[in-house]
Every structure is written in C-alpha cells, then in structure tokens.
C-alpha cells in the first residue's frame with residue numbers, strides 16, 4: 001500500500017467512490033496531450049510538474065469536499081495551477097525567482113484557457129496560488145485551499161525524495177482500482 005507522507009488519508013486508502021470521482025473530475029485534463037508534457041519537467045527537485053499538480057489537486061479535492069466547497073472546480077484549478085511549459089531554470093528566469101513567481105500563474109491561466117473551460121473558481125485557484133507572493137490574494141475559499149495544498153505538497157516534495165509520488169500516477173491508480181473492484 002502506498003503511504004502518503006504527512007497524510008492520514010492516501011489516494012489508495014480513500015474509498016473507491018472518492019478516488020473515482022477525483023479521476024472523473026480531472027481525467028480530461030490529464031489526458032490532454034499538451035498537459036502530458038508536464039511530465040518532462042522536474043519540479044521541486046524530487047518530482048515532476050505533472051505529479052506535483054496531481055498531488056496538489058488531490059489534497060485540494062478532499063479538503064474542499066470535506067469543507068463543503070466547490071471541490072470539483074477547485075481540483076481542476078489545482079491541476080492547472082502550474083500548467084506552464086518551460087523550465088524555471090531557463091535563462092530567462094535564472095537568478096530571478098521573483099520574476100518566475102510573479103509570471104507563471106498568468107502563463108498557466110493562459111494555457112489552461114486555450115484547452116479547457118475555466119470558471120471563476122478555477123481562475124482564482126490558478127492566478128493566486130502563489131499567495132502571499134504574486135499579484136494578489138485569492139477571492140474564494142477554494143483559492144485559499146489551493147495556496148495551502150500547494151505549499152504543503154511543495155514542502156514534502158522539497159523535503160524528501162520519498163515524497164516524489166505523494167499520489168501515484170493515474171495509470172497506477174486505475175490499475176489498482178481495477179484489481180480492487182474486480
């Protein structure tokens with residue numbers, strides 16, 4: 001059983017309905033060819049940007065659901081919060097973390113809007129996920145949840161290589177559920 005660092009409830013320990021609902025909520029995003037390119041980028045040293053977004057989306061999903069918030073839009077916004085397709089160590093941003101921190105939420109939002117319908121909650125989650133850094137603070141409760149989930153996952157990812165896969169990749173989850181349900 002995969003154990004999630006720093007969490008009582010892991011994806012694989014969640015009930016099947018919750019896991020399947022999460023998959024159904026984000027599968028059009030994860031299935032998009034352009035979005036799959038996030039797997040090419042290392043993120044927070046120990047993982048990929050794809051896995052990081054999946055981690056943040058999962059925590060956002062279960063936390064917002066428990067709180068009675070718009071958990072579907074929040075999870076979709078979380079999946080797209082770092083949807084930028086460049087290496088943050090590229091020359092343009094090297095030595096200037098501030099520029100990258102200010103810049104990438106808008107790039108992610110632009111990329112998200114090219115491929116998916118983005119509602120107000122999603123936009124809030126994407127645009128202000130860097131709070132208190134960045135260009136403003138979230139306007140929605142869901143946006144605040146994403147800021148916390150992002151920092152929580154980032155701290156786990158930076159802190160230990162073991163956290164590289166807080167949430168198993170979707171293929172693993174699907175295989176697991178197929179076995180469990182058959």
Ligand SMILES: [Fe+2]
Nearest residue numbers: 081082104129
């Ligand atoms: Fe970010």
Ligand SMILES: [Fe+2]
Nearest residue numbers: 052081082150
């Ligand atoms: Fe992030």
